[in-house]
Amino acid sequence: MNVSLVIPAYNESEIMLETIRAVSTKLAELAQEYEVLIVDDGSTDSTARLVRECGDSHVRLEGYTPNRGKGRAVRTGVMAAKGDIILCTDADLAYGVDVFDLILGRFQAGKADLVIGSRRIGGEGYKNYPPVRVLASRCFGLLARGVSGLPYDTQCGIKGYRREVARTIFAACGTDGFSFDFEVLMRADKLGLRVEQIPVSIINFRASKVNVIKDSLRMFRDVFRIRRTVRREGA
Numbered sequence: 001m002n003v004s005l006v007i008p009a010y011n012e013s014e015i016m017l018e019t020i021r022a023v024s025t026k027l028a029e030l031a032q033e034y035e036v037l038i039v040d041d042g043s044t045d046s047t048a049r050l051v052r053e054c055g056d057s058h059v060r061l062e063g064y065t066p067n068r069g070k071g072r073a074v075r076t077g078v079m080a081a082k083g084d085i086i087l088c089t090d091a092d093l094a095y096g097v098d099v100f101d102l103i104l105g106r107f108q109a110g111k112a113d114l115v116i117g118s119r120r121i122g123g124e125g126y127k128n129y130p131p132v133r134v135l136a137s138r139c140f141g142l143l144a145r146g147v148s149g150l151p152y153d154t155q156c157g158i159k160g161y162r163r164e165v166a167r168t169i170f171a172a173c174g175t176d177g178f179s180f181d182f183e184v185l186m187r188a189d190k191l192g193l194r195v196e197q198i199p200v201s202i203i204n205f206r207a208s209k210v211n212v213i214k215d216s217l218r219m220f221r222d223v224f225r226i227r228r229t230v231r232r233e234g235a
Helices: 016-030 047-052 070-080 098-109 131-148 163-172 180-190 212-232
Strands: 002-009 033-041 059-064 085-088 114-118 159-162 195-199
Touching (some): 002 016, 016 033, 016 098, 033 047, 033 070, 059 070, 070 163, 085 163, 098 159, 098 195, 131 180, 159 163, 180 195, 180 212
Parallel strands (some): 002 033, 002 085, 114 195
Antiparallel strands (some): 114 159
């Protein structure tokens, strides 16, 4: 199996080398061929330099300036990825690396077009997570499910795609911010794609770069805009 891993990064110099080592070690166990795409979302620290100088031939750097948002970074990485399966996760590896095995196993075993993590199933998705972030996540989740009618944990940061499916979806997407996941799943549903969920738990967490009030309000506005756009277009 040929796998691409896309990691959006904004000012991640403190953890970048550790992240690269962790994901490369795991992917070497799981895939015959793999690549790690670090997408520098206009960082102002040494993130890009560290990636360029990491010494791992499986790692390549994509990026742009100025900072445009996580959605733009993931879209850039997906469209540049060469693997038959494209995994996406965050630089802090909030869900660990063992989850890669679970996602790839679902693709090998079935006909899934997308395999997505969910903190809502399994019972311990938010174990030990800061209460204010649990509240914000669950409130947005309720809104997203109410607006879309879809049962997913849209904002969970670990997802996998078949490459041809990913490129079709992301070529149509226009959301640069955190709500891009919502647009991805709305478009996947309209295209009639098969989405499988796996239970995941947050095992690594740190101070969030999300402004709970400001970004939540923007995301609330985005879900209504995205719903209008997707329903109006042919997807």
